[in-house]
Structure formats: structure tokens, C-alpha cells
Amino acid sequence: MKDLLCKVLDLQPRWTSENTEDMQVRGVSIRQELPGLLRGHEAALAAALGTTLDNLGVEGRDGTGLKTEIPWVRVCGREESPSATTGWYVVYLFSASGRRVYLSLNQGTTIWTGGVFKARRPEDLRARVGWALPLLAEEMATRQDLLPSMQLDATRPLGRGYGPGNVAAIAYDRDNLPESAVLLADLLFMTRLLGALYRAERLAPHIPGDPAPEVLEAEQSAATIAGRRTPGGARPRRSGQGFLLTAAERKAIELHSVHMATEHFKAQGWSVKDVGARESFDLLLRRGEEWCRAEVKGTTSDGTDVILTRAEVEKQRDCYPHNALLVVHSIKLDRTGPAPTTSGGVLHCISPWAVEEADLTVISYAYRTPLGQPASREASPTLAVPEQRQRAEAPGTR
Known part of the structure; x- marks a missing residue:
């Protein structure tokens, strides 16, 4: 894992939105090699998340068409976070400068209203972080290296958008990356935090920063009546931000x-x-x-x-x-x-x-x-x- 993280970080200063040879190499690492390595530990990850192997999601993205400045690889529950735009997940985020990679407990920046995905406001993302932190405080107190913010050195709005959604992050400097065993232990720790959020979300009738359940229900019902197609087919009770x-x-x-x-x-x-x-x-x-x-x-x-x-x-x-x-x-x-x-x-x-x-x-x-x-x-x-x-x-x- 250490070698793959270094490989991506070394390519970051050569980022361009065009699919150059360097970006092709980066894409293989992000979309195939790193996710494949993590899937080799899927049993441990599923146990840490408190879910089944079928529900465990591991994926990486570096942009469809144009290449993104900040590539990522994430671990999630497929039901709880069907895409990186919704729900909570643990994600590796590579700084634009290549100086560091973050392991972040983060969240999607949009919400499905029944007709369209709406962008969450930064203050709403921070409100959701405020809801999450007390739930995780006891376990987070066992670590001294958790950061409330990240320096991704991003120049594009998409890359800067990860900051408000961060609950906690671990920073790894390019020149001081720990060994793979430590990296895996950190990933399992963050995945346990993610599982705790999923369990709390199931019981929460409302999370600050989310639309009122009644408003969300009305929007989705109106979309259903109008015959709008929804992601994944039928309208689920779960909507990416808890349960209706x-x-x-x-x-x-x-x-x-x-x-x-x-x-x-x-x-x-x-x-x-x-x-x-x-x-x-x-x-x-x-x-x-x-x-x-x-x-x-x-x-x-x-x-x-x-x-x-x-x-x-x-x-x-x-x-x-x-x-x-x-x-x-x-x-x-x-x-x-x-x-x-x-x-x-x-x-x-x-x-x-x-x-x-x-x-x-x-x-x-x-x-x-x-x-x-x-x-x-x-x-x-x-x-x-x-x-x-x-x-x-x-x-x-x-």
C-alpha cells in the first residue's frame, strides 16, 4: 500500500485535465491497483464497518473524461453511500502538490431530493460534522493524530469542496509514509468510526444540515407522482442522509x-x-x-x-x-x-x-x-x- 500511495503522490505535480501518459498511469493506480489491494482485506473492512461483504464498497475515481485534480479511493457501505456524492465514507484524498495524502472520514456534498441532486451548502456540511463528532468523541479521543481540516492545495472548486465535509483526517507526508501494516490499521480504525456513524444514522429522525424529513418526503413524492426516474430504481426509504x-x-x-x-x-x-x-x-x-x-x-x-x-x-x-x-x-x-x-x-x-x-x-x-x-x-x-x-x-x- 505504501508504494502505491507514493506512486500516486509522485504523479500529482504533473496533473493535467488531459489524459496524458502520466494521468493514464495515475488512473490505473487509482481505479484498479489501490482498490484491488484494499479488496484483499475486505473481510477485515466489512467487520470493522459492521456490514456484509456484499454491502462493502471499495472504489477509486480520477475523473470521467477530464482528469480531476484530487483523485480519491474510498471505502463505504453500498446502501448507505451508493455514490461518492451522497452519504458518509472513508476516503484517501491526494493533495494536488503531491506532498501528502489524507485518510478522511468524509461525506457526499449533494443530496437527492427526488428530482435532482442538490449541492449541500458548506454550512450544512459543517452542521452534519457537528452532529457526527459527539457520537465519535470517545473513540476519537484514543488518537492524537486526527485532524479537523485538510490542506489539499487544490486550485479547482471540486477539490476545495472536500474540506467542509471532513469529520476527521489522518495526514501522511510523502517523505514520511508509514509502513503498510500501520496504514491498514489506520484504515480499519477510520472504518470503525464510519460504521458507528451508519448505526447512529439509522436511528436519527433528523440530522442537522439535512432538509426536514417532511420536505424531503414531499419532494420525493412529487417526483414519484410526476414519473421521475430515481437512482437505482424505486424510491428507497433511505435517501443518502438517513431514513425517511x-x-x-x-x-x-x-x-x-x-x-x-x-x-x-x-x-x-x-x-x-x-x-x-x-x-x-x-x-x-x-x-x-x-x-x-x-x-x-x-x-x-x-x-x-x-x-x-x-x-x-x-x-x-x-x-x-x-x-x-x-x-x-x-x-x-x-x-x-x-x-x-x-x-x-x-x-x-x-x-x-x-x-x-x-x-x-x-x-x-x-x-x-x-x-x-x-x-x-x-x-x-x-x-x-x-x-x-x-x-x-x-x-x-x-
């Missing part, structure tokens, strides 16, 4: 948030009637001559985005200013038992609630085609599923 909510989990969150909202309004002297099963709002409130129609949204995320239907938006606009939006965010969801359970949550309320057009984002459209209609017909967002981006800050209603 099940019907039972969504129901548990809904009941929890409505209960908290009901208690909140009762404490302010309102009589509360739950009408969510038959109306396009959740709670009908009365207090003397006053009345109010409240929409309740519960989420395991930070509450930045919630999903509204067109009917909900129209109803709230019709009854303004006798209306309210109540968001219960950061709900804790326990998936370990036979049935999901909920606890906690932070309650915020806006009342009166003016639903501003600027705060709505259309997720999908219903399009009236020219068939049987005048040719001048245009797209109509009649079935749009919007996101509400207005933060609720006022703690009560008026």
Missing part, C-alpha cells in the same frame, strides 16, 4: 405536536377543538367572542421549513388575522421500540399569521397540457406543495 419517516412515525409526530399545541392554547384561555380530520386546518379556537383557526406543524428538524398544502394556504389567507401557525420543532423520535415514541419539542407560534408569497417555495406543478385546450394554456401551479420558510417567534396568540 414511516407512516407510524409521521402519525406519532403529528399527535405529539397537536397535543402540545392544544395544551399551549388552553393555557391561554382558549377552548380548543381538533378539526384536522375534516378541515384544512387543525385546531378551532374560541375565547369569548374571539375565534382563531390554527395550523399545527410538528417536525424532528429545527423547524426552518414545513410543508403546506394549497388548501391550507388558502384557508389561512381567508381567515387572517384570526389565524395562527404553531410549529413544534426538534421533537425527539425514538425508533428503538416496537412502535415509535415521541418526546420533547420546542413550540413557536405566529398569530396573526400572514402567509407571504415570498416565503413559499413551489415543489411541484400540475400542468394543463394542450390536449383539448387552447394552445395558449400555460403551466398552472394548482397542485403545488409549498414550503413555509417563515420562522415562528411570538410565543402566544392575540
Whole structure:
């Protein structure tokens, strides 16, 4: 392994996007020789990851067509990280200067929304790193050589993009590379950290930096209804950043948030009637001559985005200013038992609630085609599923 790492590093200063003879040699090492060497230890890697041999992924890339400045070789779970653009993985990253190679616990920089891959913002990547670090703190404390950042000497945006996604890295200088046995021991250590992240991800209803599960579900459902093809075929419950909510989990969150909202309004002297099963709002409130129609949204995320239907938006606009939006965010969801359970949550309320057009984002459209209609017909967002981006800050209603 040591010799192969040196070979790639020595070629890095001769990088060009063209497929020169040097880049062809580098490509063979990255795509064939290094992955092949690592697959020779696949049993140990699978055990460290806590997965089966079938799910263990080992691959290297140096660019399709144009050659990339920073080639890589990664180890991952195929299900958890079906491509290098999504999920967590352990990866060798070779600096552009050839001075060092990093072994990094890193992550994909995009997220599949159901229709397209969206680039994650650097702050979202750092938020995910912030979620991961406490989970790994005890085991990471056994090492003194783990780095929070990397110096890849990259001149291209793609190469610079690895930095915000780094959870921890080990740096190997070209002139002081350890022996292969040490390199393998380090790889197994980092792979154990990766396995711990995968296990935590399975239980996490939401990871900071990810879209709210409800928003992601709406986007993917809209794409499915529209007939969009998805990577790998049918839409999986796993989406590269954890698991989507099940019907039972969504129901548990809904009941929890409505209960908290009901208690909140009762404490302010309102009589509360739950009408969510038959109306396009959740709670009908009365207090003397006053009345109010409240929409309740519960989420395991930070509450930045919630999903509204067109009917909900129209109803709230019709009854303004006798209306309210109540968001219960950061709900804790326990998936370990036979049935999901909920606890906690932070309650915020806006009342009166003016639903501003600027705060709505259309997720999908219903399009009236020219068939049987005048040719001048245009797209109509009649079935749009919007996101509400207005933060609720006022703690009560008026």
C-alpha cells in the first residue's frame, strides 16, 4: 500500500485535465491497483464497518473524461453511500502538490431530493460534522493524530469542496509514509468510526444540515407522482442522509405536536377543538367572542421549513388575522421500540399569521397540457406543495 500511495503522490505535480501518459498511469493506480489491494482485506473492512461483504464498497475515481485534480479511493457501505456524492465514507484524498495524502472520514456534498441532486451548502456540511463528532468523541479521543481540516492545495472548486465535509483526517507526508501494516490499521480504525456513524444514522429522525424529513418526503413524492426516474430504481426509504419517516412515525409526530399545541392554547384561555380530520386546518379556537383557526406543524428538524398544502394556504389567507401557525420543532423520535415514541419539542407560534408569497417555495406543478385546450394554456401551479420558510417567534396568540 505504501508504494502505491507514493506512486500516486509522485504523479500529482504533473496533473493535467488531459489524459496524458502520466494521468493514464495515475488512473490505473487509482481505479484498479489501490482498490484491488484494499479488496484483499475486505473481510477485515466489512467487520470493522459492521456490514456484509456484499454491502462493502471499495472504489477509486480520477475523473470521467477530464482528469480531476484530487483523485480519491474510498471505502463505504453500498446502501448507505451508493455514490461518492451522497452519504458518509472513508476516503484517501491526494493533495494536488503531491506532498501528502489524507485518510478522511468524509461525506457526499449533494443530496437527492427526488428530482435532482442538490449541492449541500458548506454550512450544512459543517452542521452534519457537528452532529457526527459527539457520537465519535470517545473513540476519537484514543488518537492524537486526527485532524479537523485538510490542506489539499487544490486550485479547482471540486477539490476545495472536500474540506467542509471532513469529520476527521489522518495526514501522511510523502517523505514520511508509514509502513503498510500501520496504514491498514489506520484504515480499519477510520472504518470503525464510519460504521458507528451508519448505526447512529439509522436511528436519527433528523440530522442537522439535512432538509426536514417532511420536505424531503414531499419532494420525493412529487417526483414519484410526476414519473421521475430515481437512482437505482424505486424510491428507497433511505435517501443518502438517513431514513425517511414511516407512516407510524409521521402519525406519532403529528399527535405529539397537536397535543402540545392544544395544551399551549388552553393555557391561554382558549377552548380548543381538533378539526384536522375534516378541515384544512387543525385546531378551532374560541375565547369569548374571539375565534382563531390554527395550523399545527410538528417536525424532528429545527423547524426552518414545513410543508403546506394549497388548501391550507388558502384557508389561512381567508381567515387572517384570526389565524395562527404553531410549529413544534426538534421533537425527539425514538425508533428503538416496537412502535415509535415521541418526546420533547420546542413550540413557536405566529398569530396573526400572514402567509407571504415570498416565503413559499413551489415543489411541484400540475400542468394543463394542450390536449383539448387552447394552445395558449400555460403551466398552472394548482397542485403545488409549498414550503413555509417563515420562522415562528411570538410565543402566544392575540
